[in-house]
Amino acid sequence: MECFLHGCDYNPDQWLGRPEILAQDIEYMKEAGINEVTLGIFSWACYEREDGVYTFDWMDKIMDSMYENGIHVILATPSAGKPPWLVKKYPEVMRVREDRVRLQYGDRENQCNSSEIFREKVTKMDELLAQRYGNHPALIMWHVSNELYGVCHCKKCQQNFRLWLQHKYKTIDNLNIQYNGAFWSHIYNDWSELESPSTIGEQSLHALALDYQRFYSDLSIDLVNVEKEAIKKYCKDIPVTTNMHNLNCGINYSELAKVLDVTCWDSYPKWHCGRNEESDWEPAVDESFHYDFCRSLKKKPFYLMESTPSNTNWSDACKLKRPGMHMLSSMQAVASGSDSVQYFQWRKSRGASEKFHGAVIGHSGTNDTRVFQDVCEVGAKLEEIKKIQGAMTYSKVAIIYDWDNLRALEEQRSLKNNGKDFEYIIFEYYEALLKNYVSVDIISQCDDFSSYELIVAPVLYLFKPDTKKRITSYIETGGNFVMSAYSGLVNENDLAYESFPPYDLHQVFGVCAEETDVLCGDEDNKITYGGRSYRATYFCDLLRNQGATVLAEFEQDFYRGKPAVTKQTYGSGTAYYVASRMQEDFNYQFLSDVIDTHGIRRVLNCNYIEDVMVKERKKDGKKYLFIMNFSTKQRSVMVNDKEHILHGYECSIVTLPE
Numbered sequence: 191m192e193c194f195l196h197g198c199d200y201n202p203d204q205w206l207g208r209p210e211i212l213a214q215d216i217e218y219m220k221e222a223g224i225n226e227v228t229l230g231i232f233s234w235a236c237y238e239r240e241d242g243v244y245t246f247d248w249m250d251k252i253m254d255s256m257y258e259n260g261i262h263v264i265l266a267t268p269s270a271g272k273p274p275w276l277v278k279k280y281p282e283v284m285r286v287r288e289d290r291v292r293l294q295y296g297d298r299e300n301q302c303n304s305s306e307i308f309r310e311k312v313t314k315m316d317e318l319l320a321q322r323y324g325n326h327p328a329l330i331m332w333h334v335s336n337e338l339y340g341v342c343h344c345k346k347c348q349q350n351f352r353l354w355l356q357h358k359y360k361t362i363d364n365l366n367i368q369y370n371g372a373f374w375s376h377i378y379n380d381w382s383e384l385e386s387p388s389t390i391g392e393q394s395l396h397a398l399a400l401d402y403q404r405f406y407s408d409l410s411i412d413l414v415n416v417e418k419e420a421i422k423k424y425c426k427d428i429p430v431t432t433n434m435h436n437l438n439c440g441i442n443y444s445e446l447a448k449v450l451d452v453t454c455w456d457s458y459p460k461w462h463c464g465r466n467e468e469s470d471w472e473p474a475v476d477e478s479f480h481y482d483f484c485r486s487l488k489k490k491p492f493y494l495m496e497s498t499p500s501n502t503n504w505s506d507a508c509k510l511k512r513p514g515m516h517m518l519s520s521m522q523a524v525a526s527g528s529d530s531v532q533y534f535q536w537r538k539s540r541g542a543s544e545k546f547h548g549a550v551i552g553h554s555g556t557n558d559t560r561v562f563q564d565v566c567e568v569g570a571k572l573e574e575i576k577k578i579q580g581a582m583t584y585s586k587v588a589i590i591y592d593w594d595n596l597r598a599l600e601e602q603r604s605l606k607n608n609g610k611d612f613e614y615i616i617f618e619y620y621e622a623l624l625k626n627y628v629s630v631d632i633i634s635q636c637d638d639f640s641s642y643e644l645i646v647a648p649v650l651y652l653f654k655p656d657t658k659k660r661i662t663s664y665i666e667t668g669g670n671f672v673m674s675a676y677s678g679l680v681n682e683n684d685l686a687y688e689s690f691p692p693y694d695l696h697q698v699f700g701v702c703a704e705e706t707d708v709l710c711g712d713e714d715n716k717i718t719y720g721g722r723s724y725r726a727t728y729f730c731d732l733l734r735n736q737g738a739t740v741l742a743e744f745e746q747d748f749y750r751g752k753p754a755v756t757k758q759t760y761g762s763g764t765a766y767y768v769a770s771r772m773q774e775d776f777n778y779q780f781l782s783d784v785i786d787t788h789g790i791r792r793v794l795n796c797n798y799i800e801d802v803m804v805k806e807r808k809k810d811g812k813k814y815l816f817i818m819n820f821s822t823k824q825r826s827v828m829v830n831d832k833e834h835i836l837h838g839y840e841c842s843i844v845t846l847p848e
């Protein structure tokens with residue numbers, strides 16, 4: 191593709207008895223610059239109304255009609271939504287909840303991923319689709335399932351879990367050691383004694399809970415792979431993807447990305463719902479994190495697979511996008527590395543749970559609407575900037591957001607058990623990097639560190655087997671590394687290291703954490719850094735200094751005078767340690783100093799301009815600077831001595847030589 195995709199989920203199966211509507215849709219799509227539709231995500235019942243009786247004629251016509259009108263197709267496999275007959279005939283395809291109750295028919299994406307009959311039926315469907323449409327000239331991509339989510343606890347899944355455990359631990363004695371089985375008499379004699387965690391059963395073995403999440407993520411990814419293989423059997427050259435949507439959906443996206451040809455994200459920020467009516471900076475940072483995450487999975491452009499052209503229908507408050515926000519939010523995705531802007535959905539359903547979800551065409555059926563006009567403008571803009579399609583993002587800074595680490599932090603009990611803010615602590619550091627106008631990748635602890643000049647690792651509680659060695663070698667060979675409090679406490683099975691944290695890095699960082707205190711409610715400690723006083727909140731590591739340079743000390747409580755921020759040169763790199771959750775201004779100033787000290791390149795050389803986000807993509811010797819104003823107020827930005835005035839909710843794209 192030599193242009194951006196401007197597309198939408200399209201559900202013509204809801205309008206098959208209304209040919210005049212289908213004809214009208216195509217005319218409207220062409221007017222709005224829609225060059226792609228995603229078809230068939232929930233079409234199982236239309237393809238296979240009865241077991242083994244298939245009908246594809248209706249999709250033949252839609253595919254042909256799209257091609258004739260110059261509209262590309264991403265064709266989905268319909269495995270996320272099941273027809274009622276399937277569950278009536280094979281009730282085992284439905285999930286069993288953690289309290290061991292099997293679900294009845296209903297909703298979507300709630301199948302048992304171990305179910306052999308489900309896998310068999312899905313494989314058959316996918317093979318038929320690939321045989322029929324694999325060579326269709328409209329087809330540009332396959333979309334497996336939809337928004338993978340959740341776990342099953344049925345007997346079949348328990349059996350598979352035990353096999354997964356055997357593969358991992360080899361012997362039951364080894365599992366007992368890693369699970370610290372003597373605690374509360376949890377010594378297993380046989381694999382058959384192991385059951386997945388449950389509110390009516392096991393809740394105390396954190397390693398078991400972590401393993402069940404890992405097992406189910408692997409199982410879900412395996413099912414994606416089964417679907418991919420079924421497609422590739424008949425259609426080798428068309429890329430396969432699925433839409434990622436929520437970092438806490440139960441899937442390890444770093445692993446999922448390995449079986450996908452391209453990565454995609456569904457984006458639904460809560461615009462205009464913040465405390466500050468003049469600023470949408472908060473949701474913009476949140477969305478920026480997800481885009482940077484999705485791009486970093488393959489270190490190449492991704493696709494924005496879903497976004498709403500107006501409102502959602504599932505938020506606490508389903509607000510409309512204010513004038514200008516649709517263009518700005520679409521450009522934010524492109525700025526972050528997306529090669530598409532796609533919508534859920536083209537036309538509003540008349541019934542069921544998404545009937546009031548935003549769409550390009552509403553129930554009135556007219557194109558004479560503000561939303562349609564907004565969509566047309568984005569279509570025209572994507573055409574205007576089409577030379578940027580395929581441009582790359584190169585980051586010298588990375589932040590570690592590691593799925594296993596986050597899952598383990600959620601399970602463990604310590605510090606504050608109500609209101610675990612670990613994920614927010616990572617977001618706060620990310621925001622501080624964004625405000626420093628550096629390009630940021632979001633990586634796991636297993637990713638290659640070597641291309642980065644600075645890596646920030648907030649609350650890296652769990653170390654995988656090589657992590658300690660990789661951090662040491664990264665710093666030794668010239669890397670700069672910032673680690674925060676509560677890092678390096680446990681191994682990959684949540685088994686505490688026999689050491690002060692951070693495990694076996696005391697020499698590298700010049701400090702070790704002897705204890706960790708918790709600050710309740712609004713309670714804080716104070717530090718002075720660079721002549722300014724900052725609040726330390728949430729938790730404080732009580733550090734023993736083993737040779738590091740102290741940049742700031744705690745100023746209150748019984749650990750007054752202990753190091754709060756330290757720096758140590760190790761090999762040809764530098765190791766920084768921040769012993770608390772610091773007030774956000776500190777994160778910005780501290781990282782700014784680290785960036786300047788080590789000469790790390792910013793995409794824009796200036797201090798943070800309130801509500802202004804800047805991203806960069808590069809292609810063919812040119813760099814494209816996306817300067818985005820998430821305020822309703824005007825902002826002024828200087829680029830190479832030239833002033834750019836940005837009105838409220840405006841994105842300006844500046845082309846510069848590389």
Ligand SMILES: [Zn+2]
Pocket residue numbers: 285286302303304305342343344345346347
């Ligand atoms: Zn199951």
